[in-house]
Amino acid sequence: MxxxxxxxxxxxxxxxxxxxxxxxxxxxxxxxxxxxxxxxxxxxxxxxxxxxxxxxxxxxxxxxxxxxxxxxxxxxxxxxxxxxxxDITGNITIAGYESLLTYRLPQILKRFVDAYPQVRLNVVPLAVKQLKTQVLNAQIDIAFTMEQSTHVNGLEQLRLRCEEVNVIAAPSHPLAKKKCVTANDLVNETLLFTEPGCSYRALFEHNLMKAGVFDKPKLEFVSVEPIKACVKMGMGIAALSRVSTERDIAQGRLAKLDWQGDDLSVNLHMVWNSKRWLSPAVKAFLDVTQSFYDGSELV
Incomplete structure (x- = not known):
């Protein structure tokens, strides 16, 4: 027409x-x-x-x-x-877990850059424990976190989506074919953990402590990618976000265990300083992200 x-x-x-x-x-x-x-x-x-x-x-x-x-x-x-x-210009500093920056952020960044080409973005991977502190201290503008919803004075949180967590092993591992895997099945396994402060790690640890297997041999990593590499080599069992493991599982490089313990899911949040003036660029980024995740809600 x-x-x-x-x-x-x-x-x-x-x-x-x-x-x-x-x-x-x-x-x-x-x-x-x-x-x-x-x-x-x-x-x-x-x-x-x-x-x-x-x-x-x-x-x-x-x-x-x-x-x-x-x-x-x-x-x-x-x-x-x-x-x-x-017309909107300025700088925005965004931080998050490495896995979130790798697997969740790129699509949002693409949409934002297309709409606001004059805004400069600085994307920084940070340790879990530093994220909210740096938002409160105005060192970063926006943080992306994966955790259960908790209120922190001075912070505004927008729940974007639920993030499922997979318990994984090498495809050749005996537990890969077992139905109904529980924490008790991990008594003799080496466990590979994400960094302290990671919300789904805490949930996984809680399951293990209830079964009395928390004192078993473990390895600890800051990054998700080395954990996946070690699991592929048969070095142990890990709990990682579904978004960071689904491709390797689909391609047969990792196996998702039939985990029957407590639910390890957490929420993806976008966090910013509620007491700080928000520039037009930051407001625009918040709007773009909220529209990308239709159904998001303030918590």
């Missing part, structure tokens, strides 16, 4: 006068008539009833006018949003 023809129709529907429409749009009257007839031919309906006293909209014409008004309003809104995006 030609937008030029649609604009002619919209104006004619508002004025109900083809001569006035032609004058307003800078056309000759025959051009207005041609645009209307083109639309009627394309849609196979009559848009106007014509009589000696003038014209009036048909039922189909009124329907098309409603859509035309919405289409042009949406087009104007899009143009204004893009122009605003070009």
């Amino acid at each position: 030609d937008f030029k023809h649609l604009r002619t129709f919209q104006t004619a529907a508002q004025t109900l006068n083809f001569s006035e429409t032609a004058e307003m749009l800078g056309y000759v009257q025959s051009a207005v008539t041609a645009h209307i007839r083109s639309l009627e031919s394309e849609l196979e309906v009559r848009l106007f009833d014509r009589n000696g006293r003038g014209v009036r909209l048909t039922y189909e014409g009124q329907q098309l006018l409603d859509y035309a008004d919405r289409l042009f309003a949406l087009r104007d809104e899009a143009e204004q949003a893009i122009k605003r995006g070009k």
Whole structure:
């Protein structure tokens, strides 16, 4: 459908006068008539009833006018949003766990950079225990965390989604084929842990302590990738976020155990300083992220 023809129709529907429409749009009257007839031919309906006293909209014409008004309003809104995006400048420092920055953030960054090309982004991987402290100290603008919802004075948290956690082993490991794996099955296993302060590590440890296996041999890592590499080599069992392991599981490089212990799922949050002035760039990033995760909620 030609937008030029649609604009002619919209104006004619508002004025109900083809001569006035032609004058307003800078056309000759025959051009207005041609645009209307083109639309009627394309849609196979009559848009106007014509009589000696003038014209009036048909039922189909009124329907098309409603859509035309919405289409042009949406087009104007899009143009204004893009122009605003070009006008917003500044710097934003974003931090998070390495796995979140790797597996969750890129799509959000792409959407934001497309909308706000003049904003400079600084993305920093940080240890779990540093994230909220640095937000409170205004060292970073926005942090992404995976944890159970907790309130911290001075921080605003937006829950974005639930993050499932997989208990994993090498595909050749005997537990890979076992049904109903519990903490008791890990009594003689070497355990590979993420860094202290990691929320799903704490949940995993709690399961192990209840079964009396927490004092078993363990390895501790700051990064998720070395854990996965060690698990693939058969060095032990680990609990990691689903998003960081699903590709390796699908490709047969890791095995997801049939974990029947307590649920290890946590929430993905976006966190910022509630007492600090938010720049237009930071506000825009918060809006883009919230719209990306439809259904997110403040906690």
